[in-house]
Amino acid sequence: MPSSLLWAVDVYGRVYSLSTAGQQWEHCRDAHLEFKRVTAIQQCCWSIACDHQIYLYVHASDVPIRYQEETYENQVSWWNPVDGFSDRLLPSDRWQWSDVTGLKHQPLGDFQLPSENWEWEADWYVDENFGGEPTEKAGWTYAIDFPATYTKDKKWNSCVRRRRWIRYRRYKAQETWVKVCTKQTGSLPDPFNDITCGGWEITEEPRGCLSLWAVSLQGKVWFRCGINHHNPEGSVWEEVPVPGEVVQISCGPGDLVWAVLWEGDLLVREGIGRDCLKGSSWVMVESPDTGVAAAHVAVGVNVVWAVTKDHKVWFRRGVNSHNPCGSGWIGMVGEMAMINVGFNDQVWAIGFEDRAVYFRQGVTASELSGKAWKVVSVPRDSERSHSSASASSLQSAGCFFGGEVRLQSHASVLGDADPETERTGAEVVPTPEMGDALKPRIPKVTSDNFISELVSDRDGQISRRDAPPAGPSIPEEDHTEKEVEDRVSPAQVLSPSQSSGVDPQWSNVDLEEAQTHLASGPGDTAETSSLSSVVTYILALEEPYGPDEHPKWAWVSGGGCLVECHTQLNWFNSSTATGQPALNSSMQAMSHSITPAQTAEWRKQIFEQLSERSKREMENFMHYEQAIEQSVWVKKGTMQWWRDWKPHKWVDVQFALEQFSGAEGNKDGILFIYYTFNDEKKYLHVFINEVTILVPVLNDSKHTFAIYTAERTKQRWPIRLAAPTELEMHDWLALLSVSCCDSRGIQGPPSKQAIWSVTCRGDIFVSEPTKELEAIPYPTPCNQMFWRQVGGHLRIIESNSLGVVWGIGYDHTAWVHTGGYGGGFFQGLASSTDNIYTQTDVKSVSIYENQRWNPVTGYTNRGLPTDRYMWSDASGLKECTKNNTKPPSPNWTWVSDWTIDYAVPGGTDREGWQYAADFPASYHGYKTLKDFVRRRHWARKCKLTTTGPWQEVPPIPLSDITILPCGPKSTVEQVPLWAISNKGDVLCRLGVTSLTPGGSSWLHVGTDQPFKLISIGAVHQVWAIAKDGSTFFRGSVSTQNPAGDCWYHIPSPTGQKLKQVSVGRTSVYTVDENGTPIHVWIIADKVQGSHSLSCGTVCRRQGVLPNEPKGHSWDYGIGGGWDHITVRGNAMEAPRILMPSLTDNGSNQTAARPLQTSNQPEMNGNPVGC
């Protein structure tokens, strides 16, 4: 899990962030202003500053935010088709410079950067790629007339031509707060009062739209249009009419938007969808408590939480996408000032009494209301504007001597400060001083107004309310309501005394005043002085609010904070006030000292001495009799077995594993399956040392696995078994796996040469290559390879011979192998103790809704009797309804509802339908007269949590990856590793070595279009295929220049468009090093065995040599249900077999120096073992 941030604002408007990996609040120093609101999501954070402007903080990413501008240059050779084209067009013709339609005039000079936060990457240039094919140098495409079909070849009748110019602009304002300009025609929003960001789950990835809602001081609601991946700032504010005055609004990751009205009722937005992010109408929901107005609301994906004015917390039952209003309120424990729902519906809040940040513990998909409030007690970074040493000494002093020291330091501050600050200090100090003795005196106000309230009651001179000046000793309990009432009318709040500027440092915190101040301020000097006084004020304030003082928070936003139920947060137990911290830190120090124990001298010594001892005491005495005779150890159980003969069905069997010591002291065993046939007891057995793989099988109801031997692999006919429970299956698999490994003497982590593969179930298998595997001329048949499982879940896996192994999950998360083994269901001895981490994966389950058109009713869900099911799988052969479709296996749980997938190839209409003349046919995204059937794709996400020797490589999701294969003894310092992000960006990983396989950072390699596949071959040859099928070769890639310099567009062979990985990869082989035997492994679509057919089978091409790149035959290995294999790690030197009678004298002289690879992911949906 990558670290992510929780954002919060304290009562002084300072912004802090807390990393999930961190232990203290980090002050966001970049913010020059005080903020009153923050709303964070993963990639950015929005805020309202005290100047009422909106600010945006975009997190830095290795992949830049860039946008491609394009325009077309049109030319015509109307007068003289022979001589050439002219840029003088007919008046009736299109513009010389236009958009793609030709209707809009857009010369190069008209393109402007949208804001000062953007910069141009380079100048305009001509795009020489046309539909995946390179064009002539100048990039012209030709047609008979505008508008027509263009081709890249000039013909006799080509009268018009055009070419595409492109230029990229890049968003440069990252890791900094920038003001979001409101260049706006029409009505400008009045100053903002609240802001909320969300909606990222409504549209799919490439669009990546966000919803930003804001509330103005007058209670109007505004929606920021056009925020998406390419435009982080959005374009314009649009007012959303509301039936009242809104005070606060909250927008969830999905389509939930709730707002609070002044009167205390709540509004729910309806009609939000991917085509209408703004929604269509409001529905009123009453306040949770009759008589007590709602003050604050927070929404997530499927939850709504609210706080009423009496600070009670409420949870809304029954909220979901179909029923955004929910069904009823439940009162919760706790008194909160505000509440925020973040990622995964996790809940964050600010306590009303103590102003501490609280986290709702135990919020899971099944228990959305959670269990208990837990206070986030981490210190703020104590480093101040002065030296950190003094700050820390203050901390220690403060711990032991209490008030004395504080008074002293306070006095010194007063002495140094100018009179104005002194006065301010004097006013502010009493509160914390009192706070030591009594309960901290916090004014009772609604959270919205908290900052200003706090200031107002401290500021004795500026009493702009009817309420009496709030002396430090007067507890403010009863006039709170009144203040809230007062605030109803903004005009009343604005009092003339404020503009006097007596207390400028706080004036800008108040809502109205800042405006007047900034608008009619006496000029620059006043501005700067107010700014500087803010700074001094903060300095003065630091001291009394020493680190031992609990920070007082005003606002928290967890929208970007990735917390899941299994995440361990270390935010809760660090107690700063007691004597504990010393012990804690020393404990950490100790645990750290044990971890590097891996490399410690004493450990090395023990290993050496033990092996020395074994040698000394045993080596010469192995012929002695063992004192203890190895007896047979039997484990028994009951299972179901898929009967080998017809009718095939699951039959109950007894299952037993007998283990004993083999001849050479290694362990071995026999597996027995006892069944009854015609009332006769029979059994089937397998020798453990013959088992080649134990593989869990995809089955949505049973816990099944298959056992293969070399023979059964050839037959494509494994033994299939089902355990009664998941736990029992895992116990058995772990035991059998250990037993198989023992019988083959395999233990510990996989070697660097290991061959890795993944099944379509996402299970990861590793096989240790033997020297004989690629021996020439008689390689070991690959059905004899032994595969063992490694914990974790991946879709793609790639390795090289330096032990660098990367994988990509179904959710596009990148993972790097930690060097460990086990995890998952492997417990105890079959798993390494360290290097095992939690791994999660999310994938979509698909079903199709099918309809047929009939002349009376139009499209209906009643088809012809011969038709496919109205709800089916992709093939249409199996009925799959929303209700009966289960997650792929019982390890998966649903994490979303069924949603329509609009991102299907070929496009859809607005409702997600694809049309065709009849089932099954090719579908298109629009309806024509000839179309009589339509279908749409529904997807539902499910999630799996497991463990394995994998560590996440945040934060960029990937879709393809490739690692340079290295020779057996090569010493590459940095391993070239290239990847494609799920948005199609090409990335090059820096800092990958065999010691740091995860690398350090991504280097973005610019491309003109999204890419989909990449492969790196020997001598740094990087080949890639773009989404439109064009093939590129990256020039000048070397150790010194890991990212290369430019792309070369390679024309595809005539009549053969390169759109398959396999083709792309083969092309890499053909240009390969001289004299290298090339090993091609693929996953075959269908392989006929002697008993059955398998899909997704690991195959090896035999006889592939540089001079014979096609090879001669296929050797079939394990299958089916395999998705991906990598043999790039296997750089093992194959033994030269000296058999003169069988080999030519010449061919054997070539050093058998492997290795190239192949991997051809076949996305077949076949279950393992089919």
Added chain:
Amino acid sequence: MADDKDVLRDVWFGRIPACFTLSPEETTEREAEPYYLLLPRVSYLTLVTDKVKKHFLRVMKAEDVEEMWFEYEGTPLKWHYPIGVLFDLHASNTALPWNVSVHFKNFPEHDLLHCPSNSVIEAHFMSCIKEADALKHKSQVINDMQKKDHKQLWMGLQNDKFDQFWAMNRKLMEYPINEGGFRYIPFRIYQTMSDRPFIQKLFRPVSPEGHALTLGDLLKELFPAAICVEDEPKRFQVMIHGIEPLLETPIQWLSEHLSHPDNFLHISIIPAPRGCGDCRSVLQTTHS
């Protein structure tokens, strides 16, 4: 990088080649051949010598046979110490195989406990495990186990089933991560030159300041003489499983990895053989 698990395997599968000869004091009908056997270091003599007994009984009259006991160079061998401890204590630095004399008469009542059956060994073994867990976890782990779990530990040892034993013993080696180790380390220090059977005291793996304590810290407190001073000849060898771990080895790690199946860390302190050199040279060799 070798895994810590390999240490567990090496410890478990440690074997001592032994040559059993019948004591000349015994009367036999025929001459008795010596009997050669690989003894598991972690097991108990009486548990693994059924074959020895059978071998010698064949040449003896039934009326001459009483309880079998063993002796090495005049020292009766205590069956209730693990075999490895007996070997390290009495016979390390001698030539292999280990020559053990077998007796069937004159049982040394003052030196040895009787061992009429394996159930006595089991009782002894289980009481050690229980004592160790009392030290480590206030007996919480062992008490949470069921009877069959206890049996699994014993059967694992009896049948030399590493996996069977460790599947259960793993639980006894766990500790709360934030405590940095067990409550107390179960250990015993043996020496040949003393009448005391062994030294055993309460010793925590972590100092009050939070530092991980080492083997050196343990010895400093309980057997300072074993820590050699620079420039002086090395006087003692500190042996665990036939090896001499460095003094800076964390005691918690030792307890987890080099304990015997009875969950105790058995440390043998024996006089260093001459010619071992002074401490400096030892240090230099270990650090080179």
